[in-house]
Amino acid sequence: MVLEREILPYFDWLFRGEDLLGALPQYLIIAAALGFLALVVGYLISAVRHGLLRGGDIVYRTVSSGFRELLETSSRRTWALARLAMKEAWRRRVIVALVVFVILLSFANWFLTSDNQDPVKLYVSFLLTAVTYLVLGIALLLSTFSLPGDFKTKTIYTVVTKPVRAGEIILGRIIGFTLVGTILLLVMAVCSYVFVSRSLNHTHQVETNSLSYERDPAGELLGYRGQTGLDAYHRHDIELETDKNGFALSNHGHYHEIDAQGDKQIVRKPHDLLRARVPRYGKLSFTDRQGDAKERGISVGSEWTYRSFIDGNTQATAIWVFDNIDASLEAEEGRGLPIGLTVRVFRTHKGIIGKPITGAIQVRNPETNLKSDLIPFAALDAKIEETTIDRVLVDTEDQQRDLFKDFVSTNGQLEIRVLCMERGQYFGFAQPDCYLRLPDSSPLWNYVKVYTSIWVQMVIVTSIGVTSSALLSGPVSMLFTVSFILLGFSRDFFLGIAVGSDFARYGVDKVFGGGPVEALVRIVTRKNVIAPLDPGFGTSVVQSIDLVLQKLMLSVAQVLPDFSAFSTVNFAALGFDVPAGRVSQDLTVCLGYVLGSVVVGYFLLRTREVAK
């Protein structure tokens, strides 16, 4: 699970924020700045049209009546407009979207093969991504062509000559199209849930001749071991009790129950296909190959700096410190601490393909420096390894120790250290790669949360679409909204260009090559992005233009929705629980966009000559 940004608790996020301001003060500042800008521009335009005094009078009246009218918003009128929007959407055959979706589903099996390591991931991420784009597309078309259509057919004349407040026209549409989108989304959610469960549903035959007896040293029968046949591109090891009931052990991300029926073993439907793991994260730090503390590991030359690496068979270690550790974290009493670990393996020599690289886990008490013996594990690249650190461990002096009594410090801290044991091979980690496994939450509920995040994206697109269409014509408004979305998807890069060398303060990666004009010059003159431009007049001109453009970009970036951060498809695909804080933050951001859109849309509509 990749988490590039930590998810703060809701109120911290809202009021305090991480390095920058909290979300609410930030929102208010941006709103105030936008308001001020709009006021200045509005005054300039009306002063040019009507003269200094009358222009001022018009601006004053527009603003003052604006705030009054926004407060006068009536639910009945808004609902009437929302219903109209829904009927319009229906008439414009949104139902086609569902047809497209169903066609997509019926052919999905052709190119989604289940011989994949992780078929759930493939299916879920494909479907959710398809749903996202489909729904965003519909939201875009509905929202951007609606108001311009009304202007074109002049039906807007009969609406604005009623006591409708302009904000209601915007809000009504946002609500109406959101409801339509919600219905579509619900249908798609149900369809895709059924589709995923049905496509991945399978069972196995038990290979009877593979069954072998399992006896204790005294020769008493303990049970049976064996394996299943190859179905759906995989097989399971099985363990049976003496009564021949048992389990097909976890493989391909699921397990089966096995019931004995007479002579036969019946393998039941797969369990845990869809999961919602609930991780608890710690703080990650590293030591280098000499064992000195470091903030990050080494780079293996990957452009994506999310993970850093430790080299094998040296003292390089990835160290996670977890707080508030006690025995209540045990899944079963006395069994130990359940953890999850994902390792990115970087090989400098090939070894045997498919053969895992050996690593080791060690726990340490950060207070007493007591270390456990190395616990070896086999690391497969990018696979989520779920293990349990045993309750009873052997320390480096071969003494038996209790995990919670001896390795947890008095303030509840525990260190989990991971090493790579093979020379010339590297393990890559980021903070969320090692976590404590809390009990799983409901996958269905998780699915709902993931769909909520798609819903949030849809509402934001709808709001922006409706608002921009209050000023622009349909196609132009669509283009505008699309660029907004695309910029939103690459917001970090955009912001990176805008802030230049100040990137760290904004929490984005450094972007090389300067501002937009400088980058253009580099492209044309085929200069690389690192080498400084030759100093001179031309360079100064280019860079001063860029300075202005970058300031502009920075302002635009402030109102861009971070679409890549909204997507929770990966949570569902990899089987992680979407944190509740994430959902509430997204919903709040969504509300912020809707409110902002209504206010902006109100003034756009109000200052527009309807009958022009």
Add this chain to the structure above:
Amino acid sequence: MSEDVIVQTRALSKVYRDFWGRQKVRALKALDLEVRRGEVLGLLGPNGSGKTTTIKLILGLLFPTAGEALVFGKRATDVSKNERIGYLPEESYLYRFLNAEETLDFYARLFDMPPATRQERVDSLIKQVGLDQARKRQLQEYSKGMTRRIGLAQALINNPDLILLDEPTSGLDPIGTREMKDMILRLKDEGKTVVMCSHLLADVQDVCDRIAILHQGELKELGRVDTLLTVADVTQIRARGLSADCQNEIRDVISRHQGELLDMANPTTTLEELFLSIVRDSEARPGRRAKVEQPADPSAAD
């Protein structure tokens, strides 16, 4: 501003500009107009003379280039004035995918009407405009006349005090036209104020108390219909039982007061003649108030 003035325009002007702010058309030039409570005012003028522009300015659909329009003492851009206004546009700009009931229900909701009154109002209006048979049919299936009727019903949904009708009889058959005129007269009887514009002179003549004649954006004539159509220096005599001799000696008959004098009054011209003469005069001498002989008009706004 007195309570009785429903609409007032002061030097209302409109210049249509293109995207770059260049002047395209001066559609309305310094219009001063007052509409009083309970009267039916007709805006008359050839195509493109600025009638629709005036109505749109009164409604706030357009912003004036100069001057201002006040409705119920409020600015035309104030939405709250719309509570008491009904508007029938040139063509019925309605949602074609709704049926008659849904259309009226939608507009009634826009007046924040509670469900019970809404139902009642929608029902009575559908009956009133004679669309009872077609109430469940989508507007896109409607004929022009039917569309006009539902447009009118839409304009009356809030029982407005001021009704603005843009060419109310266009597209209606003679019977429909008659009904529309009767409706306007009925509204007048109920004490409503009506502003209608039309180039159909007969309509205006039949229902309007006062008319304003516009030509190329200028107000050319404003007055009561009966006074405007009175020709002051011509006397019309209607007589019966005059012999052929008498007819030959018509001057003698008049001077000596012989014969049975049935009627002696100022004749009226038709509105058509008045209209044509104003347009002709205006084209001959642009920029001036038309010079048509008439007595001083006490009810004119200026």
